Amino acid sequence: MDNNGYVMTGMSFLLILPIIVLFMVLINLNYADTESKSQFIQSESISNVVHDFELNIPCLGRQVLKEEAFTVVNSKKPLFDSRKSTRDNLQLKIDQITQSYNNKGWHVNCTVQSISESDDPFQVEVTSLVMVQKGKVAHKQVIHQKIPINDPNDPLPDPMPFVKCKDYGGISIDSSRIYYGHSLASYLEQRGKKNWEIYENASSPLFIKKCPYDPFVGHGVPNTMETLKNCLDNGFYHESNDGACYLCRLEGKSTCFHQGLEIFILPPPINNQTNSAPCSVDHVVFGDDNDDIYPGGCIQYHQEGNLIFLLYLDDSHRKKYGLPPI
Amino acid sequence: MLGKDFLENKGGQVLSMDLLLALVIISVFLGVSANALDLVSSKMDESSYVYSLERITTDNANILLSTPGTPEDWEEGHQSLSMVKPGLAEVDSVTGTVNKTLSMKKISKLGENYHELMDGKVLPFGLNSSMIISPRDSSLESVTINNQEHPEDAKDILIINRTIMCDYMIANILTSIVSNQPSGTSSDLYKPLFCPHCNLTQNFKHPREESENNKPGWKCKPFIVTQNDINTTDIYIMTDPPQIMDESACWIIDSTQNISDSPMIFKSSPYRLNEKLSELMGDKDNATIWVHVFSSGNTDEAFNVYIGSFLKNTSLEKVKPQYLSPQPCNFIFKVWI
Numbered sequence: 001m002d003n004n005g006y007v008m009t010g011m012s013f014l015l016i017l018p019i020i021v022l023f024m025v026l027i028n029l030n031y032a033d034t035e036s037k038s039q040f041i042q043s044e045s046i047s048n049v050v051h052d053f054e055l056n057i058p059c060l061g062r063q064v065l066k067e068e069a070f071t072v073v074n075s076k077k078p079l080f081d082s083r084k085s086t087r088d089n090l091q092l093k094i095d096q097i098t099q100s101y102n103n104k105g106w107h108v109n110c111t112v113q114s115i116s117e118s119d120d121p122f123q124v125e126v127t128s129l130v131m132v133q134k135g136k137v138a139h140k141q142v143i144h145q146k147i148p149i150n151d152p153n154d155p156l157p158d159p160m161p162f163v164k165c166k167d168y169g170g171i172s173i174d175s176s177r178i179y180y181g182h183s184l185a186s187y188l189e190q191r192g193k194k195n196w197e198i199y200e201n202a203s204s205p206l207f208i209k210k211c212p213y214d215p216f217v218g219h220g221v222p223n224t225m226e227t228l229k230n231c232l233d234n235g236f237y238h239e240s241n242d243g244a245c246y247l248c249r250l251e252g253k254s255t256c257f258h259q260g261l262e263i264f265i266l267p268p269p270i271n272n273q274t275n276s277a278p279c280s281v282d283h284v285v286f287g288d289d290n291d292d293i294y295p296g297g298c299i300q301y302h303q304e305g306n307l308i309f310l311l312y313l314d315d316s317h318r319k320k321y322g323l324p325p326i
Numbered sequence: 327m328l329g330k331d332f333l334e335n336k337g338g339q340v341l342s343m344d345l346l347l348a349l350v351i352i353s354v355f356l357g358v359s360a361n362a363l364d365l366v367s368s369k370m371d372e373s374s375y376v377y378s379l380e381r382i383t384t385d386n387a388n389i390l391l392s393t394p395g396t397p398e399d400w401e402e403g404h405q406s407l408s409m410v411k412p413g414l415a416e417v418d419s420v421t422g423t424v425n426k427t428l429s430m431k432k433i434s435k436l437g438e439n440y441h442e443l444m445d446g447k448v449l450p451f452g453l454n455s456s457m458i459i460s461p462r463d464s465s466l467e468s469v470t471i472n473n474q475e476h477p478e479d480a481k482d483i484l485i486i487n488r489t490i491m492c493d494y495m496i497a498n499i500l501t502s503i504v505s506n507q508p509s510g511t512s513s514d515l516y517k518p519l520f521c522p523h524c525n526l527t528q529n530f531k532h533p534r535e536e537s538e539n540n541k542p543g544w545k546c547k548p549f550i551v552t553q554n555d556i557n558t559t560d561i562y563i564m565t566d567p568p569q570i571m572d573e574s575a576c577w578i579i580d581s582t583q584n585i586s587d588s589p590m591i592f593k594s595s596p597y598r599l600n601e602k603l604s605e606l607m608g609d610k611d612n613a614t615i616w617v618h619v620f621s622s623g624n625t626d627e628a629f630n631v632y633i634g635s636f637l638k639n640t641s642l643e644k645v646k647p648q649y650l651s652p653q654p655c656n657f658i659f660k661v662w663i
């Protein structure tokens with residue numbers, strides 16, 4: 001202590017000051033570094049979580065569509081709102097993944113925002129919002145994805161004919177084809193369509209497969225109909241403005257405003273030719289209004305002995321598939 | 327002034343009480359600081375790569391491998407390289423999701439502009455590095471992105487070695503006929519397609535082969551070829567393994583307009599199809615072509631058939647089924663000061 005009562009002169013305080021500063025910097029440095037490192041590790045694992053959802057949503061989405069489609073096929077009851085029920089069912093499946101993350105101490109939330117038809121009718125669009133939080137790092141991302149519905153190894157069934165024929169005697173399935181028995185004929189008969197009996201024991205494919213004969217006008221080449229025959233044998237679906245999209249098919253509709261699909265419904269081979277019958281395209285035969293069901297002229301695409309294989313198409317469908325006009 | 331004070335200190339002491347006190351406090355702080363320093367350095371040892379070369383490099387290499395970069399299509403060269411942050415992951419063109427597969431286009435673009443894209447972006451300035459992708463399958467070509475030998479006396483060499491999937495992007499698969507069904511297929515739903523030969527008689531006929539039995543038969547599949555494919559790529563039919571045991575095996579390529587029954591024997595090297603396809607197509611823009619493959623059905627002699635389009639003038643050594651799909655590779659990244 002000096003005579004003025006100071007413990008420390010200004011001089012000695014100045015000597016100490018840099019050391020205090022140094023000390024504080026060191027402590028701060030240490031702290032900041034640990035924090036930034038742990039944040040990096042977390043942000044990387046967060047992007048892995050988002051990626052996990054990105055991979056799972058399309059697979060689960062297809063699984064949901066398949067389950068719903070088989071429910072409609074078996075119960076013959078259409079879905080009231082296929083977009084909403086697909087969204088809800090997909091949400092249930094996604095919640096299981098979310099749950100397993102949350103059990104591990106994460107804070108993960110994934111909401112399916114919408115299910116909608118896509119520009120490509122062989123796909124369904126899904127939009128979801130993923131929110132991930134761990135520690136101080138949070139991440140939010142909207143994912144737009146497309147669910148393919150025409151995977152040849154895991155095809156989806158077409159539920160629409162089952163709903164349409166429910167009150168007309170029902171239909172049966174044999175491996176990959178739908179056999180209408182008497183139901184389609186009586187559906188057309190009740191609507192007073194001429195030559196309805198052509199569709200007695202008609203058949204159409206069960207699973208959605210995309211036609212490889214693109215552009216479609218190639219179906220008419222060669223004029224001996226090998227291409228058309230092969231398309232009909234395999235039951236390929238075609239893109240169509242008039243036909244219903246897959247989501248609307250789940251609601252039992254044959255037409256909708258979206259870009260949709262169409263398929264030929266084949267009358268069984270016969271011995272004698274009938275020149276005109278309801279047009280063999282599904283959105284026409286199963287037309288909602290009576291006026292939607294219009295007739296088409298016959299096209300022979302195959303012959304085996306006395307049996308002739310016929311298809312009935314109107315001029316606009318003939319033009320689309322490159323077939324000779326009526 | 328200090329000097330004056332010292333000299334004029336009446337007590338004759340060299341150390342004043344103040345100075346002593348200050349020294350005590352200084353030494354205490356010094357001690358505490360040294361301790362803190364110790365703490366930090368021990369922490370550095372503990373999680374070894376805090377602030378070290380290793381840590382920064384590892385983090386940035388992870389980002390390089392797991393993101394497509396910004397912008398996502400930087401490899402197309404729409405933006406000046408100074409604006410680009412590189413990433414090598416491929417983006418799925420259909421679903422828009424980022425794959426865990428590296429794109430060869432991005433890799434070669436990175437190789438062409440290595441220092442511009444790496445220095446200061448992936449690596450701190452002043453570091454040397456080499457980057458190599460070597461496929462697990464040694465018959466495939468390894469890719470050197472940056473080749474620089476590290477000097478003998480280089481200290482602190484860091485080697486990052488990861489297994490990644492790499493898409494070579496020199497070829498597109500048009501179709502494949504594989505001997506066993508893809509896993510996860512429900513056989514009751516999966517039915518092979520009817521081929522255009524199924525209505526024909528005698529040996530023209532290609533009945534649908536049921537998947538479970540091992541009887542000899544045809545497997546047939548359609549694929550679409552465009553005039554552009556024929557003009558800009560080389561299309562090959564090839565088998566895996568290249569040398570097949572099955573002596574009865576043969577193939578036909580035709581279309582519904584031009585059904586053919588002249589089977590060809592598989593050769594041990596890929597067979598170029600451009601002329602044949604161009605003949606089948608005529609002057610149309612695109613056509614649906616069928617490939618029919620006959621096999622004995624014997625599981626010991628099973629083989630897969632691929633049809634792929636390769637970039638024009640790809641050397642025949644690179645025409646292999648492996649290039650049609652992403653391959654497992656080792657990503658080797660060495661960094662030194």
Ligand SMILES: [Zn+2]
Nearest residue numbers: 211213231236
């Ligand atoms: Zn078709």
Ligand SMILES: [Zn+2]
Nearest residue numbers: 245248256258
């Ligand atoms: Zn619709």
Ligand SMILES: [Zn+2]
Nearest residue numbers: 521532546618
């Ligand atoms: Zn065939």
